[in-house]
Amino acid sequence: MTTTNPFATATSWVEGATGSLYDLDNLPYGIFSDRDTTRKIGVRIGDFVLDVTAAAQATNQPFADVLDSDRLNDFMASGKDVWHQVRTWLTTLLSDESRAAVVVLRPLTDVTLHLPFEVADYVDYYASMDHATNVGKMFRPDGDALMPNWRHLPVGYHGRAGSIVVSGTDIHRPAGQRKAPDQPAPTFGPCQRLDIEAELGFVVGRAVPFGERVGTDEFADTVFGVCGVNDWSARDIQSWEYVPLGPNLAKSFATSISAWITPLDALATAKVPTPEQEPEVVSYLVENPPMGYDIAVEVELNGEVVSQPPYAAMYWSPAQMLAHMTVNGASLRVGDFFASGTISGPEKQQCGSFLELSWGGSEPFTASGQTRTFLEDGDEVVLRYTAPGARRRIALGEVRGKILHTI
Known part of the structure; x- marks a missing residue:
């Protein structure tokens, strides 16, 4: 059965639909x-x-x-x-x-x-080499930017499904333990380095029993659709808690997704090869060829676009992330959800997090005439996504969230 729009030349009778970002070749x-x-x-x-x-x-x-x-x-x-x-x-x-x-x-x-679907499980990956390299340079300036495992497998962590919220939900500033390098002990209080992560999410539509694997060639049979994601991140809480097991409270307070799920068929013409992967990946991660998506992202802070990350630059493909998630026999449930991790490109204005855009707070950027680093109460962030469609560009649903004071 074809995976492309069978009505590529048809026009819609719905007022204003023809030629829009939500034409017949989209239909989320x-x-x-x-x-x-x-x-x-x-x-x-x-x-x-x-x-x-x-x-x-x-x-x-x-x-x-x-x-x-x-x-x-x-x-x-x-x-x-x-x-x-x-x-x-x-x-x-x-x-x-x-x-x-x-x-x-x-x-x-x-x-x-x-919220468009009931979320079963949630895995968040770290699939951008540019993002991982930037973070490594910031936090390990005298060591290797990438950890030894990074080029061999899609690194990820298991997130909290119950904290996934629909676009437009206000986000309370989280509180937790924080410890600066010069402090003798941690303190408890509101996050002071609240950040965003512009990501792409994938919704699983097929149950796979415990003890089976999903191959890279089964991606289109398994994933129903795609949506925008903002993985809100409390960087000061994260830096204290994440060693040695990884993110917990710094991530679990909220993850926003778009209200619209774009079916894979709508993105058939947006497929592009991922960057060359070196060294050669192990057998279960082989995909011929590894395919990503030419999706352009805009990060807007208080009405001004401050960054434009390209999803096409992502090192690990969605099919490889899915295969890695199940290679140990972990089951899949309908409504399982996995996200790409921060989308960043090689240029400064292609960073998908304020951590990178401000280089850890040391190089403030400008938004709406103000000098900024991390999020302040009252800030509103909007992530927007577009991709080539069967006719012209289509839009994925936006991801919007406003920061409120700590609960």
């Missing part, structure tokens, strides 16, 4: 509610939300039951063939005006968007 899924507060599956077309649940029932679709839900999990669990069937059906509905009578559209401004 989400969960919305309107006046009656019932949560339903929707798909974005232009600046409208199509009520997918209502349309499937009105047209007696065979997959109507899996679309009658307040989360995407049942639909994701139905498998790749159904994913393609639903996408083809939606494209037909939105390109054939004679079918408009069965379509319920809601302006985006009239709906509330919710």
Whole structure:
């Protein structure tokens, strides 16, 4: 079955959709509610939300039951063939005006968007060589920037699924233990070095039993779609707690994701090879060729774009991250989620964290006329993502969050 848009030349009858970032070659899924507060599956077309649940029932679709839900999990669990069937059906509905009578559209401004799926487990990776090198240079100036294992496997940690929140959720400044190098003991208090990490997330739509592996060639059968991620990070808490086991409270207070999940089919024309990997990877990580995505990211602080990280620069591919996650026999559940880690490129203005952009706070940058390093109360961060679509550029859902004072 084809993985590209079967209606590449069709146009949508929905006002303002044709030529927009949310045209027929996009069609991301989400969960919305309107006046009656019932949560339903929707798909974005232009600046409208199509009520997918209502349309499937009105047209007696065979997959109507899996679309009658307040989360995407049942639909994701139905498998790749159904994913393609639903996408083809939606494209037909939105390109054939004679079918408009069965379509319920809601302006985006009239709906509330919710967390699009129930998160099962969450793994966050460290897949950018530029980011890992920058961090290594900052924290190990007299040693190797990359740890010995970094080029051999996708380094990651197991995050907290219950702290994943939808875009638009306000973020309280976390509190925890902090210890400066010149202090004899740690103190407890609000984070003073609150940061962002601009990432890309991947939503698993296939359950795999305990004791089985998922190969790199099974990525498209396993991953349902992609979304934007902001992995908020408390750098001062992290620097004290992470040795020797890695991030905990510095990461678990909140991770924001976009309200829209872009299906892999929409990104078929955005595939690009990853950078050359040296040394040669071990057998289970071999992918021919390793494929990433040409996704451009914008990091906006208080209304000003301060960085533009390129996902195409990522060293480890999504398929390699997935294979590594299961090589030990760990199971997969529908709704499992893994993220790329900070997306950074080789240039200063391509850093996906303020830690890098300000070089650990020693080289402040400017945003909205102010000199900045880390996040202050009242700051709002917006991450935006675009990629080549079947016709023109498409957008992944934005990730927005405002910083509130410590609880």
